[in-house]
Amino acid sequence: MSDTTTTTPIRIAIIGGGIAGATLANTLFRIPNLDVQVFEAAPTFSERGAAVGLAGDAQAALNHAIPSSKELLAKAGAVSMNSTRLIIGSGLQAGTIIADLHENAENPGLILHRASLLRELLAPLSESILHANKKLESIKENKDGSLSITFKDGTTNQVDAVIGADGIFSSVRNHVLGDAAAEHAASPAGFWDCRVMVPYEKAKTTLGEEYFDQDRQYGWIGDQAFVMHDIAESRTMVQCVISAVEKESPEGRKIKLTREYLNEVLKGWLGRTIGDGAIELILDQEDPHAYSQYDHKSTPTYSKGRVCIIGDAAHATSPWQGAGVGQAFEDAVVLKTVFEHVLSPHDIVAAFKAYDALRRPRGQQVIDSSRGTGLILTGTAEGVGLEVAKMRPALGPRWAFLHLDLDEYKKQAVEKFEDFKGQ
Numbered sequence: 001m002s003d004t005t006t007t008t009p010i011r012i013a014i015i016g017g018g019i020a021g022a023t024l025a026n027t028l029f030r031i032p033n034l035d036v037q038v039f040e041a042a043p044t045f046s047e048r049g050a051a052v053g054l055a056g057d058a059q060a061a062l063n064h065a066i067p068s069s070k071e072l073l074a075k076a077g078a079v080s081m082n083s084t085r086l087i088i089g090s091g092l093q094a095g096t097i098i099a100d101l102h103e104n105a106e107n108p109g110l111i112l113h114r115a116s117l118l119r120e121l122l123a124p125l126s127e128s129i130l131h132a133n134k135k136l137e138s139i140k141e142n143k144d145g146s147l148s149i150t151f152k153d154g155t156t157n158q159v160d161a162v163i164g165a166d167g168i169f170s171s172v173r174n175h176v177l178g179d180a181a182a183e184h185a186a187s188p189a190g191f192w193d194c195r196v197m198v199p200y201e202k203a204k205t206t207l208g209e210e211y212f213d214q215d216r217q218y219g220w221i222g223d224q225a226f227v228m229h230d231i232a233e234s235r236t237m238v239q240c241v242i243s244a245v246e247k248e249s250p251e252g253r254k255i256k257l258t259r260e261y262l263n264e265v266l267k268g269w270l271g272r273t274i275g276d277g278a279i280e281l282i283l284d285q286e287d288p289h290a291y292s293q294y295d296h297k298s299t300p301t302y303s304k305g306r307v308c309i310i311g312d313a314a315h316a317t318s319p320w321q322g323a324g325v326g327q328a329f330e331d332a333v334v335l336k337t338v339f340e341h342v343l344s345p346h347d348i349v350a351a352f353k354a355y356d357a358l359r360r361p362r363g364q365q366v367i368d369s370s371r372g373t374g375l376i377l378t379g380t381a382e383g384v385g386l387e388v389a390k391m392r393p394a395l396g397p398r399w400a401f402l403h404l405d406l407d408e409y410k411k412q413a414v415e416k417f418e419d420f421k422g423q
């Protein structure tokens with residue numbers, strides 16, 4: 001027990017209302033002694049971008065974070081994938097099936113439109129705690145331990161804790177890392193990608209009817225490139241992605257896409273419906289662009305005093321492992337667990353130290369593994385290349401480490417919290 005238990009609510013500011021911030025808010029607002037407020041820089045709480053895949057482990061983490069998570073995912077239009085089918089996309093072995101990952105899994109992978117997932121995560125939150133048009137500019141530590149957070153509009157709030165869920169180029173991360181922030185900033189992961197969401201029937205006609213006889217995620221592995229398609233929005237929409245190896249990342253991360261550029265990227269795939277079809281779908285959108293993938297190569301800490309970082313602010317990863325959102329869900333599970341034991345603002349430092357100790361090694365493991373998975377999925381992993389016989393054993397174990405005994409993990413969180421409190 002804390003010797004300074006308080007009956008006034010503990011004021012928590014979550015900076016950023018993306019999937020990580022919304023999940024955490026949905027988790028923490030249920031704890032009675034917390035006053036949770038969410039501050040989002042954009043004029044509305046909204047998600048850009050296409051779909052997101054949630055493997056069974058990510059769904060399990062969401063289930064530990066918030067009640068009725070299955071209903072939430074169903075309301076968000078999640079589509080269950082029979083497997084992730086990986087196939088060779090170019091060259092002599094084109095068309096050869098490498099593996100059906102997660103086939104017959106107890107919790108099959110789900111695909112969701114990002115905007116729908118965010119909408120459902122925010123749905124139970126009162127509008128009075130969601131503040132749009134609030135771009136955080138600075139955090140100041142006060143003598144009494146509280147924090148003053150100042151926004152671009154000139155307003156300031158006083159709170160007991162700040163949790164930065166403000167994405168890959170996070171301001172809160174800069175505060176937490178201080179002088180070391182530049183050294184540990186996100187940098188190119190070595191790949192780019194572009195995505196589009198198109199109506200189901202259009203995708204079926206363009207990519208080939210045979211790929212729609214069952215709800216599957218397809219990943220096509222070719223020479224230095226990868227094409228993926230899967231189904232979202234209650235089977236009304238299809239996401240199509242082209243990714244490729246990137247030798248040099250352009251300034252501003254943005255690559256303008258033309259037919260000529262994509263034909264060159266997929267030159268070994270042309271004449272096959274999948275290569276030609278993916279190019280058609282990607283180009284059939286306003287101002288098509290690709291983006292360099294960035295990730296965090298290292299992060300010395302996720303917390304400083306009563307400030308911590310979660311989601312992409314803490315551990316931005318390339319998408320190859322399909323695990324970024326699952327990691328944000330695990331962040332929420334650990335913070336929920338420790339905050340259930342926080343009785344006064346004095347306990348927050350220990351809570352954030354416990355969170356950092358548990359979450360940081362795992363976040364980094366996902367980031368590093370994801371980059372390696374990207375090399376395999378673009379046919380460029382050393383000693384593997386595009387050889388089916390070598391790809392199978394190389395890919396087989398890459399997702400196993402994501403499985404976590406969450407009950408045991410929560411116990412560890414409480415133990416670490418008690419240890420740090422006693423120091």
Ligand SMILES: Cc1cc2nc3c(=O)[nH]c(=O)nc-3n(C[C@H](O)[C@H](O)[C@H](O)COP(=O)(O)OP(=O)(O)OC[C@H]3O[C@@H](n4cnc5c(N)ncnc54)[C@H](O)[C@@H]3O)c2cc1C
Nearest residue numbers: 016018019020041053135136166167311312319323324325
């Ligand atoms: C191309 C791509 C594909 C992916 N696919 C998958 C996948 O299939 N499965 C998966 O699990 N993960 C995937 N990921 C990872 C996943 O998308 C991210 O991990 C996740 O969306 C991160 O959410 P976030 O809330 O941490 O960050 P963000 O979504 O970036 O949200 C941050 C929020 O903070 C706000 N903000 C920023 N600065 C401030 C400020 N100063 N003040 C207030 N608010 C601020 C922003 O406006 C934004 O709303 C993918 C990532 C990429 C790039």
